[in-house]
Amino acid sequence: MIGWQVVQLLAFLMMTGCVLWLFFDVVYRRYRWIRLGRPHLFDWRIKDRIHEVAIHVFGQKRLLQDRRSGFMHVVMFYGFIIIQFGAIDLVLKGLFPGQHLPLPAYHVFLGIQEVTVTLVLFATIYAGYRRYVERLPRLKRGFRSGIVVILLTSLMSTILGAAVFEKIIFSLPLGFATPISSFFALLFRSSISPSFAWFAFYVCWWLHLFVLFAFLLYIPQSKHFHLLTAPINVFLKRLRFPGKLAPVNFEDEEQESFGVAKIEDFNQKQLLDLYACVECGRCTEVCPASGTGKMLSPMDLIVNLRDHLTVKGAAMTSRSPWVPGFTFLGKDKPTQVLPLHEGVVTAQELWACTTCRNCEEVCPVMNEHVDKIVDLRRYLVMDQGEMAPEAARTMQQIERQGNPWGLSKKDRIRWVEHAEVPVPTVKEAPDFEYLFYVGSMGSYDRRSQKISQSLVRILKKANVSFAILGNEEKNSGDTVRRLGNEFLFQELAQVNIETFSEYDVKKIVTIDPHALQVIKNEYPDFGYKVEVLHHTQLIAQLLRQGRLKPVHPVYKRVTYHDSCYLGRYNGEYDAPRFILKQIPGLTLVEIERNRERAMCCGAGGGLMWLEEKEGKRVNIARTEQALAVSPDLIGSACPYCLTMLSDGVKAKEKEAQVDTLDVIEILAQSLE
Structure with a gap:
């Protein structure tokens, strides 16, 4: 018996060492591939970042927005943390029969373990039900998608099986603390011999180890790599200005192309996003493009970029992307390096995105999709000149006339002719408090002009000091920036900044949320920061201050x-x-x-x-x-x-x- 224990211990140590080496080798390869990206500027606000991890990793906030799958995931998340102690206990029992973790109130520990294992088992079965029976549209189906259900079910079943046979071997007391294993031990105790119970125990024990080691090797090669990368991704998430785009440095002479031409043109945080993806489909489920039959699926975009990074990273480092012997788990993954544009990502996908950030709002691991799409657009527009004719025409008209319709620059102020109150310009009222940045829609679009006219009428009624730039106003640049023409955006931003500075603008109000975003959150990258309010924010303030009082009922x-x-x-x-x-x-x-x-x-x-x-x-x-x-x-x-x-x-x-x-x-x- 002692000789068998020695052989078993050596086999366990050799297997554990080999699996851990392969696991860390695969993880390290992916770390190296993430490092292929451009350096990422990190904001070291550690307290805020720990708070985000507490809310979104340990609090599972976004997952719980879908209560059923959220609760299932909470059970699995905390269940696995608790079960790790039980796994150590089970390993000790197999290597040293009759021994266990030296814990006080050990019977309570066993009870907690069994309840947790049972809950995780039910949660796993429910996960399989949602995917294959309920068939949620956002969830993928197939062998690779369901293998984790098989692995987790096997892990939990072997833990319970080992507990049953241990009770039979050592005639352990049965009780309510461990109800599942006690029930089956009572059921089989009279019909199973001790020798068979030993055999069955070690079958469960070795099966548990084999499944555990297989799962360990599977994790970094699959979507379950998020178990390691998601907490890091949440910790490194953008803390301020969601959706803000990073400027292109046009003065960098070493830059080979503008935008993202190849996968390593993304920054390292963007590449980490790829390996943090859970493939839960929440992003695609809420995407307006995907929901209306467009080519774009945010989840598939991230997954395709991830697989491309894996294959290209392996090619660049002359290393296989998969653990030998486990290639069957990734048999439908690409094995050759395709070009990023049109090979991995199509222009049709990129131009379907409305940049609404709904995908980012629901992502449980804080992935950002929009900045990647705009970076890819930038390459098509600025480097390749590839875009829809309407996009090219819009950019050209904004560049020439300062508005998307190509109407005369001199007509920007004509909307004031139909305003019911005088609308002063910055030259006529140099002591204004608010600059009303009208924007191209509010200046040229006939329907939107009525919004501008309503706002100036309300501001006058509340005795707010304001002025407009008139024909000196230029397009904010939001449209061209989101379309990918960063060069034109920066030209427009610089002109606007100079104009705002010339008139010593302290506060801006605008009816255009797109202008609000670029002036408030993106112009500071070019050295200009000013208080910017949306018109509803200013009007809400005036209502709270009692400077406006609605009196006539609107029965609508x-x-x-x-x-x-x-x-x-x-x-x-x-x-x-x-x-x-x-x-x-x-x-x-x-x-x-x-x-x-x-x-x-x-x-x-x-x-x-x-x-x-x-x-x-x-x-x-x-x-x-x-x-x-x-x-x-x-x-x-x-x-x-x-x-x-x-x-x-x-x-x-x-x-x-x-x-x-x-x-x-x-x-x-x-x-x-």
């Missing part, structure tokens, strides 16, 4: 559509709703997808100016969601959103029953 049923760039980019969901709630007679009802989960109108990312050639129009889908709550009015706080929703209402032939207005246009009815 209103639903509010959240703008992506006001909401997910700038975290403002309450100001527009606060304004609506101050209006007497008005009833506010919410669209099913609202606030953080609100669906995009389809205009973001420069797609306002591009034709949708695939699937259903995004604005139609969003309009249908709004119409589902039977409103009299659909409110918005963005001129782009208002245009898209208005078109959607017309397409659904509902314009006679449902009106579309900006929030402050509704407020103006109550003030007047």
Whole structure:
């Protein structure tokens, strides 16, 4: 017996050493491949980062937004932490029969272990049910997708089996502390001999080790690598200015191309994102492009980039990407290095993205998809000159005339001719408090001009000191930046910054959430920082201060559509709703997808100016969601959103029953 124990101990040590060496070798390879990317600037706010890990890793905040799968994942997450102590205990029992961890109240420890193992087993079975029986659309199916269910079920079953046979071997007391193993031990005790029980115990013991070691080798070669990378990814997440794009340094003479031409052009944090992906499908489920039949799937984009990095990294370092003997787990993965553009990622995918960041809002591991897509667009536009004719025309017209329609620069101020109150320019009122940055939509688009006119009327009523730039105003550059023309964006930003500085602008208010994003969060990268408010934020302040008081009832049923760039980019969901709630007679009802989960109108990312050639129009889908709550009015706080929703209402032939207005246009009815 002693000789057998020695042989078993040596076999265990050799196997453990070999598996751990292979595991760390595979992990180290992927670490090296992440290091192929450009250096990432890290903000060392450790306290804030630990807080994020506490909320999103240990608190599982985003996973719990889907209560059923969230609870399942919580059971697995904490179950595995607890079970690790039981695994050590089981190894000791196999190597040194009759021994166990020297813990006080050991019977309590066994009870906790058995309850935990049972819960994890049920959670694993439920995971298989959701994937293969309930067949959630966002979850992949197939052998590779379900292998973890097989491995986890095997692990939990062998733990329970070993506990049953241990009780029979040593005639351990049965009790409620360990109900599952006690039940089966009582059932089989009279019909199983001690020698068979020993044999069965070691079958369970070795099976547990084999499955555990297989799982350990499988983890870094699969989506389950997120067990290691997700906590790191959450720790390194962007803490401020979500969706902010990194500027291109055009003065860097060593730069071979602009944007991302090859996988190593991404920075290291972006490459870490790829290995943190859980393949849960939440991003694709909420993506407006994917949901309306477009080519883009944010999850598939990340997975394809990850597999490309793995294969290319292996080729660059002359190392196999897979552990020998485990290639069957990755047999459907690519084995040759394809070109990044059109080989791994297609232009069709890239131009389907509305940059709404809905995918990022639901990602449980804090992956960022939009900056990768824009970086890839930058290469197509600035390096290859590949883009839709409408995109090229829009950029050209913004460059020449400062607006997407190519209308005369001199017509930018003409909207004031129809304003009911005088609208001063910065030269006429040099002591203004707020610069009203009107934007191209508010200046040229006839429907959006009414929003501008409503705002100046309300500001006058509240005695707010403001002025406009008039024909000196230039396009904010958001459209061209999201389309990928970073060079033109930086030119526009520099001109705007010089103009703002010339007139000593201290505060800016704008009706355009896209302009809000670039001026407030992205212009500081070019040396200019100023207080910028969205018009709903300023109006909400005025209402709270009592400088505005809605008096006339508006007996309407209103639903509010959240703008992506006001909401997910700038975290403002309450100001527009606060304004609506101050209006007497008005009833506010919410669209099913609202606030953080609100669906995009389809205009973001420069797609306002591009034709949708695939699937259903995004604005139609969003309009249908709004119409589902039977409103009299659909409110918005963005001129782009208002245009898209208005078109959607017309397409659904509902314009006679449902009106579309900006929030402050509704407020103006109550003030007047």
